[in-house]
């Protein structure tokens with residue numbers, strides 16, 4: 001039974017404007033951004049965004065057929081991780097950093113439901129830079145429910161409970177002229193075991 005509302009908490013301006021400005025500039029210049037290839041319906045294509053996987057050495061993450069070995073913690077991001085963990089009442093050991101350079105960069109429908117995240121993961125998503133639409137829809141086909149937030153500079157969205165079991169989420173492309181956006185999603189991997197990977201359809205564009 002799908003809850004009609006996903007278990008998400010949105011906090012506008014979790015970071016002050018100055019904190020957000022400084023962290024955005026730091027992320028854009030200091031992180032080793034890479035555009036990864038993913039396997040999509042048997043073809044190798046470049047992901048429509050740049051990423052950095054960061055965290056504890058054993059937080060190896062398998063996503064769309066690729067193993068991501070984390071780069072060591074950046075001091076500023078680790079400080080944010082500690083603050084978010086305290087405020088969310090949980091612990092995190094890793095963060096997926098996403099860079100959307102323009103409106104054609106996106107993230108397809110997916111759930112963060114890898115087995116190593118556990119059944120009801122708490123995922124804290126901190127956004128910096130230009131606001132983008134974050135859209136959720138039920139996993140069940142034919143259910144027209146939609147929820148969305150505009151995630152702007154310094155905003156926090158925390159997903160918990162059964163959100164990943166029952167809902168898919170993504171960042172649609174936009175024809176608007178938008179500048180760079182950085183999104184940091186803090187997670188806790190429960191073990192170093194490798195998952196089966198998420199479905200290849202994970203990267204179908206969000207409509």
Ligand SMILES: O=C(O)CCC(=O)C(=O)O
Nearest residue numbers: 096098112134171183185
């Ligand atoms: O960029 C966002 O807000 C979403 C990121 C996301 O869903 C993910 O990293 O799994």
Ligand SMILES: [Fe+2]
Nearest residue numbers: 110111112169
């Ligand atoms: Fe996600």
